[in-house]
Structures are given as C-alpha cells and as structure tokens.
Amino acid sequence: MKRIILFSAFLTLVFGCSLLPTEDRIQGIYTYTGVFVSQKLFNDSTNILGGDTVMTAGMITLNWQTLNAIAGDRIIVEKSVSDSLDYEPIDSVPVNSTGAYIDSIMSGNTYYYKLFLNNNNKNTLMDDYTIVIPQLIINKPMISDTNIHADSFDIVFSSIENNTKYAIKLSNMNGDSIWGVKDLTDTIYTFEAGPILSSGIYSLTVTTTVIDILESQSIVTTTGVTQFYVK
Numbered sequence: 001m002k003r004i005i006l007f008s009a010f011l012t013l014v015f016g017c018s019l020l021p022t023e024d025r026i027q028g029i030y031t032y033t034g035v036f037v038s039q040k041l042f043n044d045s046t047n048i049l050g051g052d053t054v055m056t057a058g059m060i061t062l063n064w065q066t067l068n069a070i071a072g073d074r075i076i077v078e079k080s081v082s083d084s085l086d087y088e089p090i091d092s093v094p095v096n097s098t099g100a101y102i103d104s105i106m107s108g109n110t111y112y113y114k115l116f117l118n119n120n121n122k123n124t125l126m127d128d129y130t131i132v133i134p135q136l137i138i139n140k141p142m143i144s145d146t147n148i149h150a151d152s153f154d155i156v157f158s159s160i161e162n163n164t165k166y167a168i169k170l171s172n173m174n175g176d177s178i179w180g181v182k183d184l185t186d187t188i189y190t191f192e193a194g195p196i197l198s199s200g201i202y203s204l205t206v207t208t209t210v211i212d213i214l215e216s217q218s219i220v221t222t223t224g225v226t227q228f229y230v231k
Contacts, residue, residue, distance in 0.1 A: 026117055028066035028097075030127040034220035035059045036108060038135050041227050042143060045173070045201055048229045052143040058105045060131060062113055065098045072119030075126070077101050080112040084130065087114060108135030134160050136224035138206055143227055150199075150230050152192040157206045157224055159187045164208050170194065171203045197230045204228065 036058035044050040062077070072095045078087040093101060095117065105111060111133065115126035140156040141148050155168060168189060169180040179194035207223040 024125060026066055026070060026124060026126045027068070028064055028126065029217075030065075030115075030129075031063045031217040032129055032131065033061040033063070033218065034131060034133065035222075036105070036133050036135070036220070037223045037225065038108065038137065039225040040138070040143060041225075042201065042229075045227075048143075048146065048201070052227075056107050056135070058133065060103050060105055060111060060113075062101045062103075062115065062129060064100075064115065064126060066126070069097055070095060070117055072117045074118050075099070075101075076116040076118050076123065077103075078114040078116065079103065082110055084112045087112070092118070105133065108133045131218075131220075133220075134158075134210075134222055136160060136206055136208065136222045138204060138224045138226040141204065141226065141228035143229075146229060146231070148228055148230050150197040152190065155189045155191055155204065155206075157187050160208050160222060161210055164210060166206055166208045169205045169207075171205070173201050173203070175203075199231055201227055201229050 036056070038054065038056045040052050040054050042048065042050070043053045074092040075095055076089055077091045077093070079090045080087045090103070091101070093099060101115075103111075103113075111129075111131045113129040113131070115128075116123040117126055135158075137158040138156070139158070140154050157166070163185070165182075166184045166187070167180065167182045168184065169177055170191070171177050179191075181189070203225060204227070205223060205225050207221060209219060209221045211219045213219075
C-alpha cells in the first residue's frame, strides 16, 4: 500500500512508477498527485478585531497506466476517510489503460482509495492508495497581533518534512506580490530586508512540495496562507 506525507494552491503534478507483480492486482504504473491549501483570513477586513476564519481545500489526482491492455465495463473508485476499513464507491470512469481520476478534499486528513476493474460484475483490484495530507500552519504573524512592525517581524510556520524547502510570498490586498524568498530549509524567518510596509492588511503565503518518488510515487504541494495587519 502506498504512503505519502502530503497539501494542495492549485495544482502541482507528480511523476513516478510502481510495478505491481502480485497476481491479484492488475500490473501497471500507479502514481498520484496532491494539492492542499489552508487559509486563515480576517473574518471582516474592515474590522481587524473581529477574529479570523479558516478555509481549507485541496485536490487529489489518481493516475494509472496498466502494463497491458484492459477490458471491462468500468473502473470503480472507492474511498475511505481517516481509516482503511469503510470504503465506499464514489464514482466510476470508462475503462482505459491510461487514465486519471480527480477528487476534491476539504481537510487535512488521511485518505484511502482503491481502483477496481469491473467486468461482468466481478471486481479486480488495480491499486490502492494511502494519502496523508499535512496541513501547513503559519504561527506568526497572527491575525490577532495588532503590533506588527512595518520593517521587521518574525515568520514562523509548521515543519512538514526533513530537508523540505519552503517558499514565502508577501502580497497586498490586491493580490500583488511585493516580496518573497525561496529555498528556505528553516521554518523560522525574520522579515527585515524587504520593503517597509505601509499601513494595511497583507497576505503571507508559505508553500512546500513533498516529493516521494521511490516509495509513494508522488509529489504533493501544501500551502498555508494567513493575513495580518500593519498599523
């Protein structure tokens, strides 16, 4: 069973392969992609003391390419959330040796999928997937902090995986990027070499991509977004 320490912004692709030699599965190259975004925004941008709201969303893409041509009535997709016990069919797609299935997700959680080739009411397992979605959390700056300095403040966020590189971007309320850094390996960074910020609300985005080609055959992007106010 494949495993990933996974996000989601909108959309980073994966590449890899897994040849399954077992007799009870359809041999092929099976990969998956993941994107996850967690946003903490002002509940009301006209009232900076009104608290925040959190929105999360993402997407998972299951990819397959069988080693041999397959025939049947349909490919069935089953899904289980939080455990690998309670699978339910969620959709079916036409039979194709090369294909992809996209599923929306709404939270950082563990998701389990199975693909079956259905032929004359008999299901043959193609592959199963275990996808763990890490939620990137920005701890500083906070929406509740009303004393953020215009020229210097700390940026602190959660660690996703060892040796992961992060990118930070600072934008204004119009969505214009005004500052950023890339290839950070530390989860603590001090903003002090950027522009002096004028009074207003800003958006801070931290993104990282987790690549696991050897074991999970996957690449997953996870993003955290927060807003803060400068006097």
